[in-house]
Each structure stands twice: as structure tokens, then as C-alpha cells.
Amino acid sequence: MDGADTTDPELGGATFSNFNVDAIQEVQSSSGVMPADTGHGAAGFTNAITKSGSNQVHGSLFEFVRNAAFDARNFFDHKGDLDTRRLPPFARNEFGVTNGGPVFVPHIYDGRGKTFYFAEYQGFRQVLGTTQVFPVPTQAERQGIDIVTFPRMRFLWIR
Numbered sequence: 001m002d003g004a005d006t007t008d009p010e011l012g013g014a015t016f017s018n019f020n021v022d023a024i025q026e027v028q029s030s031s032g033v034m035p036a037d038t039g040h041g042a043a044g045f046t047n048a049i050t051k052s053g054s055n056q057v058h059g060s061l062f063e064f065v066r067n068a069a070f071d072a073r074n075f076f077d078h079k080g081d082l083d084t085r086r087l088p089p090f091a092r093n094e095f096g097v098t099n100g101g102p103v104f105v106p107h108i109y110d111g112r113g114k115t116f117y118f119a120e121y122q123g124f125r126q127v128l129g130t131t132q133v134f135p136v137p138t139q140a141e142r143q144g145i146d147i148v149t150f151p152r153m154r155f156l157w158i159r
Contacts, residue, residue: 020096022060023120025051053116057101067091088129096122 028047068090100118103111 019048020098020120020122022062022096022098023050023118025049050120051098051100051118053100053102053118055102055112055116057099059097059099061097063093063095065093090128092124092126092128094122094124096120 026049028049030045034045068087071087071090073087098118098120100116102113103109103115103117109115
């Protein structure tokens with residue numbers, strides 16, 4: 001990324017994840033046998049180039065929201081005695097901010113046209129509940145009668 005090697009030496013894959021999309025300027029991707037100055041062998045190669053600061057202060061702020069209020073009920077979701085909600089709890093928030101510009105410290109340093117900064121942050125929060133369906137034995141099965149395999153036979157369960 002930006003000329004630095006982010007390859008995992010053991011697995012050969014990229015090590016960075018969950019990178020703020022607003023911070024990426026350009027993505028270069030190629031596959032096949034790489035030249036010696038680019039790759040480490042016959043594989044894919046991706047170069048992510050990040051944005052940089054400029055003489056103007058610039059940035060972005062975003063949030064993607066997804067939660068149970070936007071979901072439809074599946075067949076097994078129903079109100080119960082313990083939980084009266086129709087859907088299992090689900091909340092996903094992905095948010096981030098970018099900011100870039102010239103380095104400027106009043107009365108000390110004016111970096112306009114010379115020194116720039118760029119910073120990014122991305123966060124991810126998720127709470128996910130699932131619907132669980134468990135088989136429950138019938139009254140006959142609780143008494144030891146196997147109604148599926150041998151409908152007329154009784155079994156004695158020894159504890």
C-alpha cells in the first residue's frame with residue numbers, strides 16, 4: 001500500500017483489512033507472473049493508493065446503518081414468552097471520517113505548499129441475534145415410546 005509491502009510472509013495474502021473507502025485514491029490490480037520489482041511470484045497483485053493532503057482542508061464523514069427495523073420476519077421468528085420482539089436483535093453500524101490539509105501551526109510553521117497531512121478512521125459495531133429452532137420430544141417420546149422407528153413398540157429408558 002502506497003509502495004509499502006503489506007504481504008503476510010507466511011500466507012502470502014494482504015494484512016490490512018477494514019480500510020476506509022473514502023481514504024482510497026486509486027486501486028491498481030494485476031494478475032499472472034509479476035516482474036521482480038512488483039511481486040513475489042505467480043499470483044495476484046493489488047496496490048491501494050491512499051489520498052493525501054493538499055493546500056485546502058478537505059474530508060468526509062459517513063455512516064452506514066443496517067438493523068432489524070429494515071428486515072422482514074422469517075418463518076421461525078415469532079413472539080415468545082421470554083422475548084416479545086418479532087425479530088432477533090440486529091444492529092450494524094459502520095462509520096468513518098477522513099481529513100487532510102496543510103500542516104499549519106500559527107506563528108511557528110506554515111506548511112502550505114510543502115507539508116501535508118491526511119488521516120482516516122473507520123469503525124464497525126455489530127450486535128447480531130439469531131433465531132434458534134430446537135426439536136422438542138413429543139409426550140409419547142418422553143415416556144420412552146419411539147413413534148418414528150417402531151410406532152407400536154415401547155422402550156424402557158434407564159437413567
